Amino acid sequence: MAGVVEISRRESEVLDLLAARLSNAEIAAQLTISVRTVESHVAALLRKLDAPDRRSLARRVTRTPGTAPVLPAPLTSFVGRSAERAELAGLLTTNRQVTAAGPGGVGKTRLALAVAADAAGNYRDGVRFVDLVPVTDAALVPAALAEALGLGEQPGRDLVTSIVQTMADRQALLVLDNCEHVLDGVTPLLERLLSQCPRITVLATSRVRLMVPFERVYQVPALSLTGDAVALFLERAAAVGWPLDAPLRDQVAGICERLGGMALAIELAAARYPALGLDGITAALSHPLRMLTGGSRTDERHRSVRATLDWSHALLEPDDQVLLRRVSVFVAPFTAAAAQQVTGLPDVVDSLAKLTEHSLLTATPTHGTTKYRALESIRQYAVEKLCEAGEEAETRLRHARWCLGQAAALSSSDPEWRARFDLVANDLRAALTWAATDRPATAYELARRLAELTLRRNLTRESQQRAEQAAELAPDTASKASMLRFAAGVAGCRTVGEEMYRLHLAAAETGDAPAVGLATAATVAFRFSSTFVHPPSRAEAVELIDRARPLAGSDPAAGAALALAEAAVLTDAFGAVQGPEENDVSETIARAERAVELAHRTGDPLAESAALDALTCAHSWGGDTFAPAALTQRRLRLLASVPSSPAATHELIDALGIAVETSLGAGDIAGARDAVHRLATHPALTEVGHRVPLMVDALAGNADAVLDGSLRFIDAWRRAGSPSRNHLGPSAAAVAMIHGLRGEDEARREWLEIVGQLDRPDFVHGYKAIFDAIVLLHHGHAAEAMQRLGPRPEEVWKWITWIWHHWYVALRAEAAVLSGRPDASGLVAEALTVVRGNPVAAAIAERARALLDDDRSTLLATADAQEAAGCPYQAARSRVLAGDADAAAALVADGFAPMATPP
Structure with a gap:
């Protein structure tokens, strides 16, 4: 048809990510394609849509009524709740943040999903769903939202800022599910999001109110005992092949009343109808050991859910009970193979099938592999059983070892490693949280692996956090210093000068190469002064050098680090002081040349590159244009074969930035453009x-x-x-x-x-x-x-x-x-x-x-x-x-x- 623009599926994916303001490098990572391929798709879209630039392309991404929202596909039909559905939908039209609150198992999530699906056409940019169940640390709530939005962390800014900036002009509905255990992370995020993104609406589900001034609470009631509760039981019973006759409705109503109208309890009871019949279910519910007594008011609201779970658990074979409690350590979907490793059981396939039939696990086929997951209330119940059985420590240790194996596998050259990391990341974090208390050696390995993986995943803030955590758990001084230096390199990639400085000093304080740490901190204060809010004074940097000298001894690395620090601080080789005072060009060049010579002798390319940077600046201050350009190219050649590390990445980014400037100075426009391209497409760089x-x-x-x-x-x-x-x-x-x-x-x-x-x-x-x-x-x-x-x-x-x-x-x-x-x-x-x-x-x-x-x-x-x-x-x-x-x-x-x- 004339006038219709044909856009391929891949071009449509690229267009959606452009709308999320991702760079070409981030789009390539997201879709597992090359940056060059992304550039080709962008060029094609500009031509097809007659758009002048990327910004115009992004603005053309709109969601038309009827477009499928980004919501989990329900495995069963949604029954009843017509009044609640209308009430909650009405609140969303007049309030920008609505919390569907209620006890576990009442049906908050299913109601929220149904309302969100109905309302999707009212939001130009659609709906995004964020499952907070796997999030074990409130500080990681922004990461969960960023993942749902297709965002990565950007150097030089925190993740919340990136989210707010991306959503500032969007009209969308965000569904945040299961907020109760991470309120400290949810509430500040929502406050910033709603105050700075005027067309964003948030629907949250939580067992407790968020307790923020802009919140509109909708208390999700139990199912109506005379209508919806019975209808749900009948529908679920029919779904398993056992439809009920009309005369039995009163007996079903009695069961639903005993279950308190709780949706989860009713579904679990209906699933057991083929095995027990209505009489058997009634008898099981009347057993006093299956009823929760005492406790707080909150516990009283959970009585029927706990009773149903106790009853369902009691009907399991012993081997199935063991499996249920042991797989409770997984916080994300898991495979049968993973369950077998973590539970220590020889054969889990049949038991997994039984648990799924009992509605204690959900099964989702993905790419030829079935993933299992327990609803959170069931998982928490199973964790209690794990503790009661005295199996928690052993099972969690196996889980931690499984996580280490997954992390090690992700370190290999796998084109799909990002997607694989996202699937296991929350388990890695959960295992680390447990191991940090009782298994410091295991926790150290987990933290170290997470630091490496999150850096590769562009989660630089978390990478630095995990590296510092690993330093605290390190088994020896050398390991501690190594992780602190790793963290300092990540801080450099984040362009946070104060953090670089602090971490190098902390590495020096461990006693491992203290002279190197002190001298490096002094150099950082001057070399990267523009990344500090308040750079250290020259007097402070000189004091560090004075402290380092007697500690250096005959160590070549310490001598090289001291020589560079003296060039940086004593002659201001990097121009940090920004004034003509005390800048003797000949002395600066001499000191920088000595730093290069000593660094070269160590065989450390990163040390030599840093010294070459000082020499580059020194020649520039002397009025030489071609020497700096040649020295910068020498740096780039030196760094070409350096193994990947935070410090290497930071050094390369700095060298490329200098290459842009020195190439311009020498009239090499093509060289400057090449450096710009390498900067713009560097996977660790999104905003330079x-x-x-x-x-x-x-x-x-x-x-x-x-x-x-x-x-x-x-x-x-x-x-x-x-x-x-x-x-x-x-x-x-x-x-x-x-x-x-x-x-x-x-x-x-x-x-x-x-x-x-x-x-x-x-x-x-x-x-x-x-x-x-x-x-x-x-x-x-x-x-x-x-x-x-x-x-x-x-x-x-x-x-x-x-x-x-x-x-x-x-x-x-x-x-x-x-x-x-x-x-x-x-x-x-x-x-x-x-x-x-x-x-x-x-x-x-x-x-x-x-x-x-x-x-x-x-x-x-x-x-x-x-x-x-x-x-x-x-x-x-x-x-x-x-x-x-x-x-x-x-x-x-x-x-x-x-x-x-x-x-």
Whole structure:
């Protein structure tokens, strides 16, 4: 049919994940496909849907009435409850958070699922269901919700913030099931979600109220004894092949009354009707040992459920009873093979089938394997039986060992490991919770494995938490220090400087390589100062170095770490102080070279990479542009074969970020783009990609790419609370420059205000001067551009001799020529000498000389050189300056303001 767009199933999946604001790398991980394949699907969707960018694609994902919600498929029909269904649905239309409360077994979940399915068409973005039963730690509630939404943790922000940002403009219904045991995690999450996501509605089920001011409680009643309760019993009895005659309804009503109208109890009783008949059920319920007496009011409300469970348990064969109580240690669905390992029983298949028939387990076929699970009330009952039998410790130990085996298997190269991890993650966490008290050695192994797996799963906050937990459980000093250093590496990936610093100090305090730990902490304080809220002072860092020296001895690793710390702190190799004080370039280079030499001798590529970073910065402060680019490439080659670890990942991300800048400085636009691509597609990185490419695209003149990226930039920055981070300044200035070239003065002013919030106002040179000068020259304000670039490079501190040195001197020469400066010839000659070997800056300097000599052929030659170097804007500028009217018209057609030409 004409006008119908054909979208494949895979494209539809990609489109849904785009709507959830996942990066290409996250989509690839979610669907177990390559990033390149994701890029192909995105390109196809942009073409098919005639969308200008990813943001527009995401906005087009809407749920039409009748679309199936993301809800568990019920295994049995929903009986009765028409009045309750209508009442609860009505509350959802007038309240944004409704809690369906009631005792266990009353039918809260089934009612909530039925109402959610009915209401799905009223929510543009549909329904999401979150089962909190497997969540054993309140702190992991956000992770459960994120999993239901298809989200992963993003470096630099906590999971709750990621969830809130994703759902801010969504209209959806979230169903949070079984909240009672994790209220401390649910209530703060809901408060943030509802306050910052105005079109989100939450339906929670819980045995107790959430006790929050925005809650509307709906108390789920027991089934009506004269209608729904009997209907449920009759329907379930008929489902197992034993329909009841009408005259027996009164007897059924009596049973339902004895069961208190509790849905779970009625279902379990009906399932036993073929074996016992109504008389047998009545007799069993009348047995005093099967009735709960005493206890709290809450326990009294559970009397009928407990009685039914006691009765059902008593009817089991002894072997089946053993299996039921032993599989209660599983908090997530499990297979028969897993049950056999954990229970220690030789054959469990028949017993699992019997337990399923007794409605004590549910069975769900998945991918050729049947998964079993006990309803939570039944599982808790079985846990009590496990304790009464004196089997808890042995069974939980077998469960913990099974979990360790699952974790070890996940460490192998398995393309589906993420899905497998998600299936066993809650069991791993539950086993760790138990083992932490009585089995520290087992708990240590579980915590260590979880730290590794959650890092690979992009759950970086939990990874750091598990690594620190493993450190507390470690059997020896070396293991403790190793896990603390692991945690420090994860904190680095999260860009949390304070945590890196604290954890390296903690590693030093264990006594394992204390000199290395102290020196590394001092280096971190200066090398990654931009990731601190309040960086340690120089005096504090010097004190750490002084403490480390006498502890170093003849240890090569300690000597290398000390040399790097001295370069970082004593000569400020990384520019942490951000001022010209005490920055002797020759001494800085000498110290950094010594650090590289000592690190190389240790054979540790991570130590050598860190030292090369210091040497890169030192050469930059000295005005060298090509040495930093070469040193950074050396770092990347060094890191290419390093085994995966948090520290290695952090080091690689840092090296790629520096590679973007040093490549730009040397005029290698293609190299900068390659580094940007590697950053944006790195599996441990989800948000850095939008920060740096703006700078690359802006200098190249790719206005559309910059403007599209600016939307993601400002959205992410504002959602993060508009933090003041100087490393974001160049991206914001890049956007301001593009608006300036397009003649959009108001937008430019707005972005310059953002630049002012991100960077120190006294740093007027460097990237700010470069971007300002490009705009001023475009509009013919050469004298103002010259004033902006007035100081000689050596008169301006290190930020101008960083990546912007060649751009600065080349543009300064052009501004001097166009403004008619008498010293223009000398500035051009000087620039040509400084930028030799830089294809972009050399072409700008040659253009300045051609303008001085009125040499049109050379102007056109510089245009060709700039085009080849990947700078289409500078190429177009050269052609316009050469009098090419077509080039001038093409610039305007591309959205730029008309370019001024000199008389």
